[in-house]
Amino acid sequence: MSNARPPALGRSVARGFSPFGGERAAALVPHARLAGPMPWVIAIMVALTVIAAAGGLSLSNLAREARAELAGGATVQIVVAVPQERERQAQAAQQVLQGHPAVASLRRVSDAELDRLLEPWLGVGGELDTVPVPALIDLRLRGPADRATLTALQQALLETAPGARIDAQSGWLAPVFSAIAALQWLALALVVLLAATAAAAVWLAARSALGTNRETIEIVHLLGGTDSQIARIFQRAVGFDATLGGTIGLVLGLAGVLVLGRQFAALGAGLMTGAGLDRIDWVVLALVPLAAVAIAMLTARLTVLSALRKML
Amino acid sequence: MTAGPEEVVRFDNVGLRYGADREVLSNVSFTLYPGSFYFLTGASGAGKTSLLRLLYLDQRPSRGAIRMFGTDVITLPRKRLPAFRRKLGVVFQDFRLVPHLSAFDNVALPLRVSGVREADLATPVNDMLDWVGLSHRKDARPATLSGGEQQRVAIARAVIGRPDMLVADEPTGNVDPEMALKLLRLFEALNRLGTTVVVATHDVHLLRKVPDSLIMRLDKGQLADPTGALRYPPRPVRREPGTR
Numbered sequence: 001m002s003n004a005r006p007p008a009l010g011r012s013v014a015r016g017f018s019p020f021g022g023e024r025a026a027a028l029v030p031h032a033r034l035a036g037p038m039p040w041v042i043a044i045m046v047a048l049t050v051i052a053a054a055g056g057l058s059l060s061n062l063a064r065e066a067r068a069e070l071a072g073g074a075t076v077q078i079v080v081a082v083p084q085e086r087e088r089q090a091q092a093a094q095q096v097l098q099g100h101p102a103v104a105s106l107r108r109v110s111d112a113e114l115d116r117l118l119e120p121w122l123g124v125g126g127e128l129d130t131v132p133v134p135a136l137i138d139l140r141l142r143g144p145a146d147r148a149t150l151t152a153l154q155q156a157l158l159e160t161a162p163g164a165r166i167d168a169q170s171g172w173l174a175p176v177f178s179a180i181a182a183l184q185w186l187a188l189a190l191v192v193l194l195a196a197t198a199a200a201a202v203w204l205a206a207r208s209a210l211g212t213n214r215e216t217i218e219i220v221h222l223l224g225g226t227d228s229q230i231a232r233i234f235q236r237a238v239g240f241d242a243t244l245g246g247t248i249g250l251v252l253g254l255a256g257v258l259v260l261g262r263q264f265a266a267l268g269a270g271l272m273t274g275a276g277l278d279r280i281d282w283v284v285l286a287l288v289p290l291a292a293v294a295i296a297m298l299t300a301r302l303t304v305l306s307a308l309r310k311m312l
Numbered sequence: 313m314t315a316g317p318e319e320v321v322r323f324d325n326v327g328l329r330y331g332a333d334r335e336v337l338s339n340v341s342f343t344l345y346p347g348s349f350y351f352l353t354g355a356s357g358a359g360k361t362s363l364l365r366l367l368y369l370d371q372r373p374s375r376g377a378i379r380m381f382g383t384d385v386i387t388l389p390r391k392r393l394p395a396f397r398r399k400l401g402v403v404f405q406d407f408r409l410v411p412h413l414s415a416f417d418n419v420a421l422p423l424r425v426s427g428v429r430e431a432d433l434a435t436p437v438n439d440m441l442d443w444v445g446l447s448h449r450k451d452a453r454p455a456t457l458s459g460g461e462q463q464r465v466a467i468a469r470a471v472i473g474r475p476d477m478l479v480a481d482e483p484t485g486n487v488d489p490e491m492a493l494k495l496l497r498l499f500e501a502l503n504r505l506g507t508t509v510v511v512a513t514h515d516v517h518l519l520r521k522v523p524d525s526l527i528m529r530l531d532k533g534q535l536a537d538p539t540g541a542l543r544y545p546p547r548p549v550r551r552e553p554g555t556r
Contacts, residue, residue: 216410222370223469224398225425226391312372312393 038205038238039245045198046249046292047256049191050285054257056187057281063180066173072104073169074145074153078135080163090135093161100156102141102149109136145170195295202242202296206234206303221311231304235297242296246289254285319382320344320477320508321367326376328362328533335374336362337533342542344510346476349503351519352512354530360512361405361481363530367510368402368479369393381476398426401475401507405482407466409454415441415461416450419468426473440468444498459486467495477508484515496521 076093080086090108097103114133122131141149145168157164170177210217220230261276277285321344328337337359344350354360365371366378369385378385380396388396401422409418420437441447444464454462463486470478478499484492492515500522503509510528513519519527526545529536537543 215408219408219410220421220425222368222397222402223422223425224394224396224400226394229425309390312370312390 036241038202038241039248041201041205042198042242042245042292042296043249043252045194045201046246046289047252049194049198049292050250050253050288051256051260052187052190052194053288054253054260054277054281054285056184056191057284058261058277059180059184059187061276061278061281063177063184067170067177070168070170070173071144072141074139074141074150075167075169076137076139076153076157077165077167078137078161078163079165080134081132083132086132086135086163089161089163090137093137093157093164096156096160097137097139097153100153102143102153103139104142105140107138109138139166195291198292199295199299202238202299203303206238206300207307209234209237210304210307217308218311221308227305227308230308231301234304235301238300239293239297242293243289246292249292250286250289253288257285318346319379320346322377322379323366324377326366326373326378328359328366328371329374335533337366337373337530340376340533340535342528342535342537343545344477344508345545346508347503347506348508348545349500349522349525350508350510350528351522351525352510352528352530353514353516353519356514358530359533360530362533364479364481364510364512367477368400369397398422398473399476401470401473401478403463403466403470403478403480403483405485407454407462409462409465409469411454414451414453415446415457415465418454418465419472422469422473436472440472444468460488460491463487463491463495467498471498471502471507474502474505475507477510478502480509480511482512482514484513484518489517492518493521 076097078086078090078093080089094106094108097106114136118133139153143149150166150168154164154166157166217230220233257277265276321342323340323342326337326340327335329335340363352360352363362371366373369380372386381399383396385393385396410421413421416437419440420433423433423436438447438450441450444467446461446464446468449457449461452461454465457465463483467480467483470480480499483499484495487495496511496518499509499511511518519525526542528542535542
């Protein structure tokens with residue numbers, strides 16, 4: 001060791017309160033990165049959140065499409081046991097309805113179509129001849145299928161087709177809409193719960209990292225490091241882990257959504273055609289990992305600041 | 313209580329107790345002026361480390377008043393304390409080096425915390441490592457350094473920012489007498505630049521090595537000051553930095 005006069009330091013070096021950040025600051029806290037649990041916990045949370053959010057969004061789309069589809073729809077049933085009389089009333093009803101101002105268009109449901117619809121219950125073989133099945137007319141109305149319009153149509157049919165009964169299509173599907181709404185709430189609750197679980201996991205990880213690096217934190221604290229500087233070190237580390245985990249989680253989640261989407265699309269059910277995701281929905285799903293990173297960094301910051309406030 | 317702007321530290325009737333135990337420091341009063349050199353002595357358990365913790369702002373006293381650089385640091389909001397800590401250099405008894413950082417990064421730490429740019433940092437840190445004879449070990453982690461080398465890294469870290477006050481807790485406790493003397497000369501050199509130095513030691517031989525030094529003797533938490541020279545020391549003659 002030199003016995004010479006020490007180098008005149010400090011005063012000649014520009015010092016201040018500029019942020020202590022970047023790689024050098026991050027190096028104060030050693031990181032396990034992918035070898036540690038944090039990125040994987042966040043990846044799983046993000047993947048599950050993406051799938052839950054995609055489910056909620058597609059249910060919302062499905063409900064919206066179905067409502068729009070059914071809002072102006074009504075069905076006329078000609079409930080008459082004698083086939084000839086049923087056919088007569090059906091044709092008379094078509095004539096009356098075609099001239100009615102509330103009706104935009106109509107379509108008589110063919111016997112072949114009815115056969116197909118009833119096939120799961122009555123079997124193959126044209127049981128329409130032996131079982132009295134009502135004749136069906138599918139109506140598109142100019143306005144919504146509200147009670148006043150339906151009553152007016154019923155009145156118009158009363159004389160020429162007394163066996164006619166008219167119902168709004170949305171009324172049949174009310175329990176389905178109710179179930180869809182419940183599923184939407186469930187998806188939202190899942191997203192909130194997963195966000196809370198992710199925050200709790202980050203809190204535990206930050207507490208653990210604080211415990212592991214307590215000695216280093218105390219040293220930086222005693223060297224004049226501010227709470228914000230120290231919190232920023234942890235925030236950056238957690239932010240990096242969350243970004244890594246979020247990216248992995250997004251890829252896994254989107255893969256899951258695509259696979260599920262194909263499975264449901266293959267069902268070919270009429271109701272499911274409206275359950276796709278549009279461009280904004282995909283953007284929302286892409287924002288999930290960003291939200292996870294923000295939650296993780298905020299949680300880490302608050303956890304570290306709270307622990308530091310216990311020191312002088 | 314008034315404190316002259318030249319006073320680095322002023323303690324008035326300071327007491328410290330941990331929890332409900334008896335006081336480890338009682339009625340401690342003294343004044344430190346810039347550029348003075350103090351040895352803090354006393355038997356083990358006399359309260360040396362507790363007094364140093366108060367000096368380097370790791371602990372608030374249970375009672376009494378402490379002023380540092382003209383400011384009451386007891387009532388000072390917590391968020392303003394880092395600015396005061398940056399005026400201090402501390403050599404901890406157990407060195408307290410960051411284990412996963414190299415000797416270079418450990419010495420650079422106070423400058424980085426103070427916001428010194430990376431471009432301005434390499435030269436002073438290398439100079440300092442050279443000065444303590446460790447330029448060849450600058451990439452070594454603390455675990456691979458000997459006790460004496462770790463101590464020199466800790467000292468380099470404490471003095472790199474040219475602190476207004478250096479506080480050292482048993483800085484020669486882990487080294488041989490020859491190295492202890494070298495470290496003492498290092499503190500003296502820093503003191504000649506105007507830094508107030510407080511060295512806690514139980515090595516009585518060390519006290520004689522710095523002729524101009526003052527001795528603060530703690531006994532069971534009380535500061536021996538029969539003449540009042542520690543509480544009301546003569547104001548030192550102002551001298552130019554770097555002269556003696």
